[in-house]
Amino acid sequence: MSLEVMIGNYQEITPIPEHWLTAFEAVAHQASALALAHATSDDSPLSLLATLEIALVDDATSEQVHRDFMNQEGPTDVITFHHGEIVICAEVAQRQADEYGEPLAREILRYLVHGLLHLAGHEDEEPLERIAMESAQESIVTALWTTDLQTRVDYSR
Numbered sequence: 001m002s003l004e005v006m007i008g009n010y011q012e013i014t015p016i017p018e019h020w021l022t023a024f025e026a027v028a029h030q031a032s033a034l035a036l037a038h039a040t041s042d043d044s045p046l047s048l049l050a051t052l053e054i055a056l057v058d059d060a061t062s063e064q065v066h067r068d069f070m071n072q073e074g075p076t077d078v079i080t081f082h083h084g085e086i087v088i089c090a091e092v093a094q095r096q097a098d099e100y101g102e103p104l105a106r107e108i109l110r111y112l113v114h115g116l117l118h119l120a121g122h123e124d125e126e127p128l129e130r131i132a133m134e135s136a137q138e139s140i141v142t143a144l145w146t147t148d149l150q151t152r153v154d155y156s157r
Contacts, residue, residue: 002050003028003029003032003049003050003051003052004050004051004052005025005028005029005032005051005052005054006025006051006052006053006054007021007024007025007028007053007054007055007056008021008053008054008055008056009021009056009090010055010056010057010058010061011056011057011058011061011090011091012058013058013059013090013091014056014058014090014091014093014094014104016056016090016108017153019152019153020105020108020152020153022152023105023149023152023153024054024108024109024112024153026152027109027112027144027149028052028054028112028116030144031109031112031113031116031140031144032046032052032116034113034140034143034144035113035116035117035119035120035136035140036120038117038120038122038136038140039120039121040120040121040122041121044119044120044121045082045083045084045119045120045121046116046119046120046121047120049084049119051084052084052085052086052116052119053084053085053086054085054086054087054088054112054115055085055086055087055088056088056089056090056108057087057088057089057090058089058090058091059075059089059091059092060075061087061089062075062076062079062087062089062091062092063075065079065087066079069081075089075091075092076089076092077089077092077093077096077111077114078111078112078114078115079115080114080115080118080119082119084119086111086112086115086116086119088108088111088112088115090108093107093108093111094107103150103153105149105150105153106141106145109141109144109145109149110137110141113137113140113141113144114133114137117133117136117137117140122136
């Protein structure tokens with residue numbers, strides 16, 4: 001699969017170093033292959049994509065997208081569009097990372113994987129679907145959160 005990955009940071013509230021974007025672009029290829037291994041069908045949107053666009057946004061933008069496209073109020077962690085766009089709220093990621101004692105970069109990786117799993121056909125509305133999706137998600141995050149990636153997303157660089 002030859003997937004072009006573009007990641008943009010469209011917010012200024014949560015500090016996201018530029019080198020993180022490069023690291024996430026590189027790992028997104030591996031993440032998409034792992035998500036496809038967990039695909040719910042052979043013709044999932046992810047298997048058909050040539051381009052994946054990931055946007056890191058603030059609460060206000062996340063809330064607007066959430067309202068406009070899902071008719072729900074408030075910011076959310078990640079919104080996935082089947083045409084290959086994943087919108088990740090950096091502020092939600094920061095709050096969740098703080099709450100769970102996770103590095104911010106790992107939480108953003110989790111949302112990236114979550115979006116890819118949606119593109120691979122997973123849903124999380126029903127409890128059993130959510131359990132299956134979270135199991136696949138955490139397996140992929142664990143596989144990707146290597147020493148190499150951790151070094152690449154180190155704040156001190």
